[in-house]
Amino acid sequence: MLLKMLLSEQGSIYLHIDYKIGHYVKIVMDEIFGAENFRNDITRIKCNPKNFARKGYGNIKDLILFYSKSECPIWNEPKMPYTQEDKTKLFPKTDKNGKRYTTIPLHAPGETQNGNTSQAFKGILPPKGRHWRTDVATLELWDKQGLIEWSENGNPRKKIYLDEQEGKRVQDIWEMKDPQYPLYPTEKNADLLNLIIKTSSNADSYVLDCFCGSGTTLKSAQLLGRFWIGIDQSEQAIKVSAKKLDSITSDIFTPKPTYELIRCEIENTTTNIAFVARQADMLP
Numbered sequence: 001m002l003l004k005m006l007l008s009e010q011g012s013i014y015l016h017i018d019y020k021i022g023h024y025v026k027i028v029m030d031e032i033f034g035a036e037n038f039r040n041d042i043t044r045i046k047c048n049p050k051n052f053a054r055k056g057y058g059n060i061k062d063l064i065l066f067y068s069k070s071e072c073p074i075w076n077e078p079k080m081p082y083t084q085e086d087k088t089k090l091f092p093k094t095d096k097n098g099k100r101y102t103t104i105p106l107h108a109p110g111e112t113q114n115g116n117t118s119q120a121f122k123g124i125l126p127p128k129g130r131h132w133r134t135d136v137a138t139l140e141l142w143d144k145q146g147l148i149e150w151s152e153n154g155n156p157r158k159k160i161y162l163d164e165q166e167g168k169r170v171q172d173i174w175e176m177k178d179p180q181y182p183l184y185p186t187e188k189n190a191d192l193l194n195l196i197i198k199t200s201s202n203a204d205s206y207v208l209d210c211f212c213g214s215g216t217t218l219k220s221a222q223l224l225g226r227f228w229i230g231i232d233q234s235e236q237a238i239k240v241s242a243k244k245l246d247s248i249t250s251d252i253f254t255p256k257p258t259y260e261l262i263r264c265e266i267e268n269t270t271t272n273i274a275f276v277a278r279q280a281d282m283l284p
């Protein structure tokens, strides 16, 4: 509830949790953030399969619950590079210059009345119950540019070239295993935090990790030019976080982090103490 109060209207919260407790936490999160602000339950492949003797299937995943504060969170669409297999499967054709491409239909569901997406293109009307994806003038232009492929029975399709794509859409299963020789028992994969921070924040955003452990989030936030705050009840965690932050070597894009450490005594909680690491050049 406190994190919801602190979160900006454009902010998001990612709650990374074990599979044994995650479903109960989802119900609490729905109640606090609203089921309508639930965006994903991300399955994170955390390790290689292990051969424990336990009666049950091996556990190689945990989950990340992703909620936004409102319906318009910061969203910088992430893309993943295509694998060689994706390239041949998704872009099976090759043009005369050796460039890989695929084709997609030029029409979409729904009829438009009197619009310029329902008119004839090269004497062909869109199929019944459908309209052209764009106006006829643009279709003419694409055809002139060689971007339309005509099938043997005279159907036009748009060519989509592999080298013009930024990559593929990121899905909700992430294989991002934790470091094999961690600095801290629960240290997370830095790529995981980089993805989350890049996608759901901007360069001037504030990133808060209130269970920061070894400071993986803080380091990613620093390297990505965000402001950051880390909190942990463990003095050891803050020591490891400080070490990780101090290991950043500065260059023209990333200054060496300067930060302050604050020890807070908290009354009436089971924790009693929290250590806060806070980037020094943040606003008050």
Ligand SMILES: C[S@@+](CC[C@H](N)C(=O)[O-])C[C@H]1O[C@@H](n2cnc3c(N)ncnc32)[C@H](O)[C@@H]1O
Pocket: 184, 186, 187, 188, 189, 210, 211, 212, 213, 214, 215, 216, 217, 231, 232, 233, 234, 237, 271, 274
């Ligand atoms: C799973 S670890 C975080 C790991 C971290 N993401 C990393 O990459 O190292 C959770 C952390 O939460 C801290 N913690 C647990 N309960 C807390 C509380 N009530 N207040 C502050 N920190 C707490 C623990 O000390 C632990 O370091």
